[in-house]
Amino acid sequence: MARLTLTDIRKSYGGTEVLRGIDLTVADGEFLSLVGASGCGKSTLLRIISGLESPDAGKIALDGRDVGSATPKERGVAMVFQDYALYPHMSVAQNMAMPLIMARLPMYARLPGARWLTPNHRGTRSGVAAQVERVARQLRIDHLLDRRPAQLSGGQRQRVALGRALVRDPSLFLMDEPLSNLDAKLRVEVRREIVELHRASGLTFVYVTHDQTEAMTMSDRVALLRDGRLLQVAAPGTLYADPASVEVARFVGTPEISLLPAVAEPGGLRIGTVLAPCAHGLTSGRDVIVGLRPEALAPVGMPALQSPGGRGPRLRLELAVEAVEDLGAEVVIHARLRDFPDLAVRMRSQKTLERTGPVPLPDHLTAEAPLSALLMFDAEGQRLRDPAPVQMAGAQ
Numbered sequence: 001m002a003r004l005t006l007t008d009i010r011k012s013y014g015g016t017e018v019l020r021g022i023d024l025t026v027a028d029g030e031f032l033s034l035v036g037a038s039g040c041g042k043s044t045l046l047r048i049i050s051g052l053e054s055p056d057a058g059k060i061a062l063d064g065r066d067v068g069s070a071t072p073k074e075r076g077v078a079m080v081f082q083d084y085a086l087y088p089h090m091s092v093a094q095n096m097a098m099p100l101i102m103a104r105l106p107m108y109a110r111l112p113g114a115r116w117l118t119p120n121h122r123g124t125r126s127g128v129a130a131q132v133e134r135v136a137r138q139l140r141i142d143h144l145l146d147r148r149p150a151q152l153s154g155g156q157r158q159r160v161a162l163g164r165a166l167v168r169d170p171s172l173f174l175m176d177e178p179l180s181n182l183d184a185k186l187r188v189e190v191r192r193e194i195v196e197l198h199r200a201s202g203l204t205f206v207y208v209t210h211d212q213t214e215a216m217t218m219s220d221r222v223a224l225l226r227d228g229r230l231l232q233v234a235a236p237g238t239l240y241a242d243p244a245s246v247e248v249a250r251f252v253g254t255p256e257i258s259l260l261p262a263v264a265e266p267g268g269l270r271i272g273t274v275l276a277p278c279a280h281g282l283t284s285g286r287d288v289i290v291g292l293r294p295e296a297l298a299p300v301g302m303p304a305l306q307s308p309g310g311r312g313p314r315l316r317l318e319l320a321v322e323a324v325e326d327l328g329a330e331v332v333i334h335a336r337l338r339d340f341p342d343l344a345v346r347m348r349s350q351k352t353l354e355r356t357g358p359v360p361l362p363d364h365l366t367a368e369a370p371l372s373a374l375l376m377f378d379a380e381g382q383r384l385r386d387p388a389p390v391q392m393a394g395a396q
């Protein structure tokens, strides 16, 4: 177990600054995902944590101990990559045993023929075998121990790679896109297994992915990285409901949040030709961006679809429907404001329980969102938390 602390980590390649001052603490036993678009610096940060790469500046500490100059082995860090990196000519058992053999046996005793010449190490070898079997049982690959990697499915290979990292009882488990080579169904399965592994082992996990769904479903907290900077570090639900910026709001959630440019007026926020009757405390004429999650907005007068709950005043939009995706239990509607077709919105509505078939939708519809569901950002995209939009006194 380990608490990881990163302080002002910086790294450049050539003249390009890839990490621009990362401050992050991962609690003992926490599952933290590092998520962000390709090239944002996720793998570089993970390699720096592991000790495979050195930062240009900054401090790395495990349980308060500076490990900046320690090797990966001294840090007690295990790492799993997307390409498994298994030895093809070795059995599963041999692949899993390799890190223990390297760590426990002296150089001459690691040679293949040395097993008969080194009776003193028989005990070590049987200890290694027992440890491999224990971890293999935990990952449910104990029936595959005699096979070679080529005789395994992708998911089984990934489990072997996880097992090989686990046998050494690491203090910190680092994973770099471990599921990206698996098909969609298997990915969901192994995702669950990794979560279970985390729960059962109690280890600190740092998990790199560019897949927001993976990050949101697996982690205690998600750290969103963009151009070498952390945009927000928070629990998945907080990232979704309480994003610090438009960038975070856009990255998290499918379909994407709708972002509508608005202007502050004394009576509320003007979006296109519509006035959202909310108190905001902003200077009149100030430009803001209003964010609406797709489930906040729902068509009015359609009994086949559930409407978002909540009382109080609402934002009411007249929409022209552009496309409808029927996903079985819910529909996703892409639409534009009728009087302001530059503004696009996305809605996601659950079907009512008795409704299982397709839901016919008109070309035009009225949709409403509770004002409490509006997220406000300034013109630069930073969240406006105070003042948040609140119900106007006397508004219906």
Ligand SMILES: Nc1ncnc2c1ncn2[C@@H]1O[C@H](COP(=O)(O)OP(=O)(O)OP(=O)(O)O)[C@@H](O)[C@H]1O
Pocket: 013, 014, 018, 036, 037, 038, 039, 040, 041, 042, 043, 044, 045, 210
């Ligand atoms: N050894 C290196 N030498 C030069 N540039 C590098 C090196 N390693 C990474 N980079 C560059 O640093 C940037 C960040 O790379 P990194 O691999 O950390 O990104 P990433 O977020 O993990 O991306 P991906 O999701 O595509 O793996 C990229 O522009 C990459 O080209």
